[in-house]
Amino acid sequence: MKKMFLRLVLFCSCLWRLVGGSDDAVEKRVMRGHSITLNSSLTEIMDDDQIQWRFGIEDTLIAEINKQADRFTVHDDVLDGRFRDRLKLDNQTGSLTITNATTEHDGDYKIQTNSTRKRFTLTVYVRMMGFLSVIKRYSVTLDYLSLTEMKDVDQIQWRFTTYNTLIAEIDKQANRFTVYDDVLDGIFRDRLKLDNQTGSLTITDITDRHAGYYTQNSNTVENNFILAVYVEISVMEGDSVTLYYLIRIKDDDQIQWRFGTENIVIAELNVTSNRFTVYDDVLDGRFRDRLKLDNQTRSLTITNTTTEHAGVYNVHNNNAILYAFKYKHFALALYVEISVMEGDSVTLNSSLTDIKYYRPIQWRFGTKRTLIAEINKRFNRFTVYDDVLDGRFRDRLKLDKQTGSLTITNITTEHAGDYKLQIGVWKISLKAFRVSVSDSVHCCGPTEAVIRLVLSALVGVATVIILVYDIRSRRAERDRAHIHTSEI
Known part of the structure; x- marks a missing residue:
C-alpha cells in the first residue's frame, strides 16, 4: 500500500510538470514607462477556474480571478501602491498586463491556476540618451549616463549601433572583459578601453569614422549616445x-x-x-x-x-x-598670446566663473595635444598629469577648482607652446593659448635686439652728455669762485 502511494505521488509530480508546473522562470524585459503582458498560456478561462497572480519574495497577491463567481480583481493598493492604476487582467485568458512600468516592478511574478503554475522574472530597464562631443584625435569616455558600479551578475554589451556591431562586452560573473577592436575594418583597433569598475567605454585617438550612435545594454540600463567629432581649428x-x-x-x-x-x-x-x-x-x-x-x-x-x-x-x-x-x-578658437619671463608663473584663464557638473574640462599641451589636466565635477575628479612629457610639468601645475583655470609655476622655455582648453562634452567650446617664455640672457629676437642696442647706445650717449655738462658746470663755478676771491 505504501509503495502504491509513493508511485501515485511520483506520477502526480510528473503530470504536474507535464502540464506546466515547472519552476523555471520565463525572463521578461521591458523599458521603463512601457507596458508588458505576462502571458498565462491559457486560451480560455474555464467556468471553475481560479487564478491568482503573486509578486515578490513575500508572494503578495496582486490579482485574482474566480470565474464561477464572475470576480476579476486587481489588488493594486498593496506594497505602498506601487501597482496603483497599472494592472490589467484579461477576462478571456487571465494574462496580466503591467502598464507604465518602473524599476519598482522588477522581480518575480507567479500565476497559479487549478491545473498549472508559471513563474516570470521581470526586468525593468532604463533607456536614456546622451549627446557627446569630442575633438578629433582626442579621447572620449562614454559614461555620461553610465553605471556607478557593476554588480557581480552584470552583463554589459557595447554596440556601435550606426552599423549594429558589437565592439565590447563584459561578463562580471565570469570576470571577462572583451573588446572587439578588429571589427569594421579595424577602425577601433587599439582604441577601446573598458572600465572594470563602471563598465564605461573609452575611445582614444578619435577620427571622423567614430562619429555616430553607440548603445550600452545591461540588465537594467540601456544608454544611447550620439557622438559628434569636431575638427579643431586655431588661428x-x-x-x-x-x-x-x-x-x-x-x-x-x-x-x-x-x-x-x-x-x-x-x-x-x-x-x-x-x-x-x-x-x-x-x-x-x-x-x-x-x-x-x-x-x-x-x-x-x-x-x-x-x-x-x-x-x-x-x-x-x-x-x-x-x-x-x-x-x-x-x-x-583664436589664440591668446602670452609672454612670460623664465622663472615666473602664468595663469591660463578659462573665463568660467563656475564649473558645471555636466561640463568636464580638459587642458592639453603641444602639437601632440598631450592631456596635462582635467576636471570632472560629476565624479569629483580634479587631476593634473604632471609626469607626462618626461616630467617637465612636475610640481608646476595648479588647477583652480572653482573656475578650471590653469597656473604654471616656475616656468621654463620647455613650457613654451600651445595650450588648448576643451569645455564640455555636449555643448563643446574650445580656447587656445600661445605661451612664449623669455630667459634673462636670450630674451628677444633679432629685431628686438637691435632696438634694445640702439636704446642702450642712446642712454649711454645721454649719460656722457650729462657727465660732461656736470663737469663743465663744476669747473665754471670754481673759476668764478677763484675770480671773486682775487678781487677781494
Whole structure:
C-alpha cells in the first residue's frame, strides 16, 4: 500500500510538470514607462477556474480571478501602491498586463491556476540618451549616463549601433572583459578601453569614422549616445580660416552652415535651385562682409577673424540618411598670446566663473595635444598629469577648482607652446593659448635686439652728455669762485 502511494505521488509530480508546473522562470524585459503582458498560456478561462497572480519574495497577491463567481480583481493598493492604476487582467485568458512600468516592478511574478503554475522574472530597464562631443584625435569616455558600479551578475554589451556591431562586452560573473577592436575594418583597433569598475567605454585617438550612435545594454540600463567629432581649428586674430565641407558632393545638395550652440544659419546653398546665400547680418552683424561661400567645394571662409567668431560651426547636409552623418562639426578658437619671463608663473584663464557638473574640462599641451589636466565635477575628479612629457610639468601645475583655470609655476622655455582648453562634452567650446617664455640672457629676437642696442647706445650717449655738462658746470663755478676771491 505504501509503495502504491509513493508511485501515485511520483506520477502526480510528473503530470504536474507535464502540464506546466515547472519552476523555471520565463525572463521578461521591458523599458521603463512601457507596458508588458505576462502571458498565462491559457486560451480560455474555464467556468471553475481560479487564478491568482503573486509578486515578490513575500508572494503578495496582486490579482485574482474566480470565474464561477464572475470576480476579476486587481489588488493594486498593496506594497505602498506601487501597482496603483497599472494592472490589467484579461477576462478571456487571465494574462496580466503591467502598464507604465518602473524599476519598482522588477522581480518575480507567479500565476497559479487549478491545473498549472508559471513563474516570470521581470526586468525593468532604463533607456536614456546622451549627446557627446569630442575633438578629433582626442579621447572620449562614454559614461555620461553610465553605471556607478557593476554588480557581480552584470552583463554589459557595447554596440556601435550606426552599423549594429558589437565592439565590447563584459561578463562580471565570469570576470571577462572583451573588446572587439578588429571589427569594421579595424577602425577601433587599439582604441577601446573598458572600465572594470563602471563598465564605461573609452575611445582614444578619435577620427571622423567614430562619429555616430553607440548603445550600452545591461540588465537594467540601456544608454544611447550620439557622438559628434569636431575638427579643431586655431588661428590668430585677424587671420582668415576656411572650414572645408569634406562630404561627398551631390548635384541636389541642400547645405546649411550654422554657428554657435543656438545653431544660427549663417550660409546656405541649394544646388538644384542654384541659390547660394550668406546671412552675414545675423548676430548683430558680427559676420558682416566676412563670409565667403565656395560654390564648387561648399566650403566656408571667414575673413579677418575676431574673438566674436570663436565657437562651434556645423554644416548640415540634407541628403544624409543618418543623423550622425548629417552634420560635420568644427570648433574654432583664436589664440591668446602670452609672454612670460623664465622663472615666473602664468595663469591660463578659462573665463568660467563656475564649473558645471555636466561640463568636464580638459587642458592639453603641444602639437601632440598631450592631456596635462582635467576636471570632472560629476565624479569629483580634479587631476593634473604632471609626469607626462618626461616630467617637465612636475610640481608646476595648479588647477583652480572653482573656475578650471590653469597656473604654471616656475616656468621654463620647455613650457613654451600651445595650450588648448576643451569645455564640455555636449555643448563643446574650445580656447587656445600661445605661451612664449623669455630667459634673462636670450630674451628677444633679432629685431628686438637691435632696438634694445640702439636704446642702450642712446642712454649711454645721454649719460656722457650729462657727465660732461656736470663737469663743465663744476669747473665754471670754481673759476668764478677763484675770480671773486682775487678781487677781494
